[in-house]
Amino acid sequence: MGNSDDQIQGQQKTRWNSRFAFLMAMIGSAVGLGNIWRFNYVLYSQGGGAFLIPYITAIIVMGLPFLILEYGVGYHLRDSLSNILKRIKPYLEVVGWFILLIVFLILTYYLVIVGWDVIYLALSFFKGWGADPNMFFSNNIVVGGDDLNSITSFVLPMSLITILLWIVLWYTSCKSIDRIEKIVKSLIPLLFLLMAFIVFYSLTLPGHMIGLQALFRPKWELLSDPSIWVAAFGQVLFSLSMGLSIAITYASYLPDESEITGNVVAVAFSNSFFELFTAIGVFSILGYMSLQSGLPIDQLATSGAGLSFIVFPQVFNVMGNSAYILGPVFFLCIFFAGLTSLISLFETMRNALSMKFGFTRRKSSTILTIFGLVISLVYTTGSGSFILTIADAFLNNMALILGVILQAVIFGWMYGVEKLIPAINKNSKLKVGKTWTAVIKYILPVILSLLWICEVIDVITFDDINVLIIQIIIAAILIIAPIVLTKLPAKDENSTPKID
Numbered sequence: 001m002g003n004s005d006d007q008i009q010g011q012q013k014t015r016w017n018s019r020f021a022f023l024m025a026m027i028g029s030a031v032g033l034g035n036i037w038r039f040n041y042v043l044y045s046q047g048g049g050a051f052l053i054p055y056i057t058a059i060i061v062m063g064l065p066f067l068i069l070e071y072g073v074g075y076h077l078r079d080s081l082s083n084i085l086k087r088i089k090p091y092l093e094v095v096g097w098f099i100l101l102i103v104f105l106i107l108t109y110y111l112v113i114v115g116w117d118v119i120y121l122a123l124s125f126f127k128g129w130g131a132d133p134n135m136f137f138s139n140n141i142v143v144g145g146d147d148l149n150s151i152t153s154f155v156l157p158m159s160l161i162t163i164l165l166w167i168v169l170w171y172t173s174c175k176s177i178d179r180i181e182k183i184v185k186s187l188i189p190l191l192f193l194l195m196a197f198i199v200f201y202s203l204t205l206p207g208h209m210i211g212l213q214a215l216f217r218p219k220w221e222l223l224s225d226p227s228i229w230v231a232a233f234g235q236v237l238f239s240l241s242m243g244l245s246i247a248i249t250y251a252s253y254l255p256d257e258s259e260i261t262g263n264v265v266a267v268a269f270s271n272s273f274f275e276l277f278t279a280i281g282v283f284s285i286l287g288y289m290s291l292q293s294g295l296p297i298d299q300l301a302t303s304g305a306g307l308s309f310i311v312f313p314q315v316f317n318v319m320g321n322s323a324y325i326l327g328p329v330f331f332l333c334i335f336f337a338g339l340t341s342l343i344s345l346f347e348t349m350r351n352a353l354s355m356k357f358g359f360t361r362r363k364s365s366t367i368l369t370i371f372g373l374v375i376s377l378v379y380t381t382g383s384g385s386f387i388l389t390i391a392d393a394f395l396n397n398m399a400l401i402l403g404v405i406l407q408a409v410i411f412g413w414m415y416g417v418e419k420l421i422p423a424i425n426k427n428s429k430l431k432v433g434k435t436w437t438a439v440i441k442y443i444l445p446v447i448l449s450l451l452w453i454c455e456v457i458d459v460i461t462f463d464d465i466n467v468l469i470i471q472i473i474i475a476a477i478l479i480i481a482p483i484v485l486t487k488l489p490a491k492d493e494n495s496t497p498k499i500d
């Protein structure tokens, strides 16, 4: 079935060909770098086994209700976020573009990190990072310092990979939803299989129990520390790709007879299963390393790029020949997880452009690719990783939470979340009602506001002028670009009828 160039503005015609395709796309969006390199460290450092209590609470209180909201909005109103908000109240369109801009800016650096992974994937076949992966990383990947002085010098291999990945993204999205379906339907099952291979292999390694004990040993006393609750809510927000309007976009392609709550539970469960499962693999491997090197786990455990691109290459160096299989499989997993998340970020912004301006898929993909590539290339300069760290903290910890609060308030109060209940319950076995409404209207805005305050205190720093300059530039983009996109005339103003 072909869906090429099939969106007419204000009326979403694109449809998933099967429930499986939709689920794989949603799981592909949720399962990303966060599941592989973020969750396990958060679990380890925020109370071990005890962390599971705030984590599960966060999923039940925030993750599931908010995802049901996003799915319900997309499925019922079948439009992009900016159009939907405009239909609620014309002046809200700018809020929609603000959130979509966050999505777009996250996409521009997330892609560069996936690019680092592509390099490591190639290197892993011959342990090309050499005897000192730490040195390799700082001399070849994050070249340059913690300032803006090297912003004009490009790290060429990184720039080339970035261009390549943008072309891949353009190609996956420019024709029809069918291409996205094909990719997620093969990559996500493969990702789960490859990760299963890593985890089961890691459990055969000597020393794996050292890692697992360190990972899960519950520190119950930390439960009274608010910071582990903040960490749990932050992790769930990030991991489920909440508030980015990805779910609104993907759910707007659902056929009429689709169920909502069952799909939400399936996606949230698969996402948590994947991150817990992966954590077992990662810490078993760290336990093996601890045994081999004599270093305690706390000197090995870390998150993000440090874990994947420094500690893991160090492990592969001591591992012998099996590293030539485990290494490529590990970096391939990060690539599959990252690519399917990138596709969802891209599709969300692309759809919004098509829905407002009536652009064909090809045209919106091309425009997005050109703008996105220009911004991504900044992250491949000598100052790139410095800017990336600041952009990540600013966008994810501050801007995104603000976006989620705004959506909870707008859909909860201004739209009237009760109106979604019939559509959500129509085909769903698990029904929502008053409790869900109360969570969206009262509980989420309060919890998220507390979370936001904690994060703002953490992120805003006036110590370093370079950091402040970058934060001001991002904030300016997040204010100016949404205003411009709102002001630009839509293809057909009548096609976004007001919602009563």
Ligand code: PFF
Binding pocket: 029, 030, 031, 032, 033, 034, 035, 106, 110, 238, 239, 240, 241, 341, 396
């Ligand atoms: N949920 C995905 C991850 O855990 O990596 C993808 C993602 C999350 C992308 C949050 C972007 C983002 F801001």
